């Protein structure tokens with residue numbers, strides 16, 4: 001039986017099922033940072049399982065502390081690209097990418113997570129009717145990300161999270177400094 005703690009091994013759907021107390025619809029938070037949003041939404045929605053993915057070890061440790069008492073939350077330490085390769089298709093009902101590094105300089109735009117291949121991976125990972133949620137402080141990144149989803153046949157809809165939903169750590173910072181936040185949801 002796998003432990004709920006962070007793992008660097010390649011997870012399969014079977015492993016992931018073992019990370020949680022019981023099977024339930026799965027939401028994945030890519031680049032979950034310190035786990036503020038992951039832990040709070042897992043508390044708010046105990047009927048779902050929540051999986052964080054984060055590549056920085058110190059943030060994984062912070063997340064582990066936050067989710068320690070939550071049977072419906074787990075974290076994987078690793079790179080999103082590797083996780084995509086190893087997760088079974090249609091494993092997820094919802095995928096969040098919130099305040100992903102915007103790489104504002106034009107010459108760095110290729111480092112952004114949302115690229116054509118990323119969108120294909122999201123398409124493989126989501127169940128039919130599943131939803132991808134995106135938020136960013138960068139207008140340029142949000143518009144480009146939306147464009148890549150649209151070019152590959154996804155439907156884009158506005159996304160305004162309910163008031164009771166937690167704010168991510170970066171979102172709290174941007175809201176406190178008056179930065180406009182761009183959001184959308186994508187489905188096929």
Ligand SMILES: C[S@@+](CC[C@H](N)C(=O)[O-])C[C@H]1O[C@@H](n2cnc3c(N)ncnc32)[C@H](O)[C@@H]1O
Nearest residue numbers: 031032033054055056079080098099168169170
């Ligand atoms: C700007 S922070 C946002 C964190 C959190 N989502 C929030 O809104 O507070 C982006 C996070 O994504 C993580 N990250 C970036 N690229 C990643 C990748 N390829 N795989 C896993 N994590 C990644 C970073 O380490 C960082 O913790």
